[in-house]
Amino acid sequence: METVTPVAVGAIMGTLARLLLLRRDYRQFPSYPQGYTIHLSLGFIAAALGAIAPPAIIQGDLAAASFLALAATQFREVRSVERETLRNVENTELVPRGTAYIEGIARVFEARNYLAMLTGLAASMASTAVSEQGLLWSAGAGAAAGLLIGIALYRAMGGRRVGDIAVVKPAAIEFDGPLLTVAGVTIMNVGLDSARRRYMDEGLAVVIEPKDANARATLANLGQRQAIAHEVATVLGIKLEVDEREFTPIARQNPDTGEVVMAIVPLLNDERALVRAVEYVPVLEGTVRKPVQSGLWPPDLASLERATGQVSRR
Amino acid sequence: MSPEGSRILAVITTREGVVGGGVPVFLVASEKERDQVSVLLSRILQAVVHDLQNGVYVIVRH
Numbered sequence: 001m002e003t004v005t006p007v008a009v010g011a012i013m014g015t016l017a018r019l020l021l022l023r024r025d026y027r028q029f030p031s032y033p034q035g036y037t038i039h040l041s042l043g044f045i046a047a048a049l050g051a052i053a054p055p056a057i058i059q060g061d062l063a064a065a066s067f068l069a070l071a072a073t074q075f076r077e078v079r080s081v082e083r084e085t086l087r088n089v090e091n092t093e094l095v096p097r098g099t100a101y102i103e104g105i106a107r108v109f110e111a112r113n114y115l116a117m118l119t120g121l122a123a124s125m126a127s128t129a130v131s132e133q134g135l136l137w138s139a140g141a142g143a144a145a146g147l148l149i150g151i152a153l154y155r156a157m158g159g160r161r162v163g164d165i166a167v168v169k170p171a172a173i174e175f176d177g178p179l180l181t182v183a184g185v186t187i188m189n190v191g192l193d194s195a196r197r198r199y200m201d202e203g204l205a206v207v208i209e210p211k212d213a214n215a216r217a218t219l220a221n222l223g224q225r226q227a228i229a230h231e232v233a234t235v236l237g238i239k240l241e242v243d244e245r246e247f248t249p250i251a252r253q254n255p256d257t258g259e260v261v262m263a264i265v266p267l268l269n270d271e272r273a274l275v276r277a278v279e280y281v282p283v284l285e286g287t288v289r290k291p292v293q294s295g296l297w298p299p300d301l302a303s304l305e306r307a308t309g310q311v312s313r314r
Numbered sequence: 315m316s317p318e319g320s321r322i323l324a325v326i327t328t329r330e331g332v333v334g335g336g337v338p339v340f341l342v343a344s345e346k347e348r349d350q351v352s353v354l355l356s357r358i359l360q361a362v363v364h365d366l367q368n369g370v371y372v373i374v375r376h
Binding site: 190242 | 349352353356357358360361362363364365367372376
C-alpha cells in the first residue's frame with residue numbers, strides 16, 4: 001500500500017505539469033484534440049515512469065529504476081515524430097516555418113516529457129520519504145513537492161523572445177526604382193507596378209535593432225529570421241496567394257548595423273500589432289550565438305554602439 | 315528558396331534584337347503589354363517578376 005500513494009501522486013503531478021506546459025505552447029504549435037491526446041498520454045507515461053523509481057529503490061528493486069533509461073530512448077522518438085509532422089506540412093504553409101524553427105519546436109516537445117518525468121520523480125520521492133506518517137501526509141508532501149518542482153521548471157523553461165534581445169520599431173516602405181527598401185536596406189526587386197503599389201498602400205515594415213553584438217549574431221541566423229517571418233504572418237495574417245510570390249515576407253539584415261528589416265502586407269494593418277508580434281517571436285535555442293563571450297570583442301563593439309550605424313548601405 | 319537555387323524562367327522585353335539563349339524570350343510591343351504579360355506569366359509559373367531596369371523583365375523562381 002505504501003507504494004501506491006507515491007506512484008499515484010507522482011503520476012498525477014507529472015501529468016499536470018505536462019498539461020501546464022501544453023497550454024503554454026498554444027502559439028508555437030496550434031493544438032488540436034489529437035495533439036493534446038498524444039502529448040498528455042506521453043506525459044502521463046513519463047510521469048508514471050518517474051514516479052515508480054523511488055518506491056522501487058526503497059524495495060531494493062534496482063532493475064525497475066533503470067527503466068528511466070529506457071524512457072529516454074522513448075522520448076527521443078517524440079522529437080522525431082514532431083519533426084516529421086512539421087516537415088510534412090511545411091510545403092502547405094504559405095510562409096514556411098523553416099528548418100531551425102521546426103528543430104526548435106521538436107526539441108521543446110522532447111524536453112517537456114523529461115520535465116513531466118522529473119516532476120513525477122520529485123513528487124514520488126517526497127511522498128515516499130514521509131510515507132511512514134500515513135496516507136494523507138504522504139499524498140500532501142508529494143503534491144507539494146510536485147507543485148514546487150513543476151512551477152520552478154515552468155519558470156526555467158520560459159525562453160527568451162525577440163523583444164528581449166532587440167528593440168523593434170515600425171519603419172516606412174520605400175521604393176528605389178523597383179527595389180523594395182526599408183531603413184536603407186534593400187529587401188527585394190519588385191518588378192510589377194501593381195505589386196509595388198500594393199506594398200505602398202497596404203504594406204507595413206519593421207526595423208529590429210539588436211541590443212548587443214550577441215543579439216546581432218543571433219538575428220543574423222537565417223532560421224531565426226524565417227521564424228520571425230512565419231510568426232508575424234501567422235499572427236497578423238498575410239495577403240498572399242501561392243501565385244503571388246513577391247509578397248512573401250523576407251527579413252534582411254543590414255551588414256553594417258546588424259539591424260534586421262522586414263516588409264509584409266498583413267491582413268491586420270496595425271503597426272503596433274506588428275511590433276508586438278515581432279517582439280513575441282521566440283528566440284530559437286539553436287540560433288543563439290554569443291561571440292562576445294569569447295572575450296575577443298572590445299566593449300564598444302560588443303555593446304553595439306551606433307558608431308558604425310551611421311553608414312547607410314544598400 | 316528552392317534547393318537548387320534561383321532560376322530564370324522567362325525574359326520579357328521591349329528591346330528588339332534580343333537573342334534567346336536557354337530561356338524563352340517574350341518580345342512585346344509596349345511597356346503596357348510587358349506589364350500584362352509579366353503578371354500573367356508570373357502567376358502561371360508561380361514565380362516573381364524582377365525589373366532589370368534596362369527594359370528587360372525576368373521571371374525568376376526562388
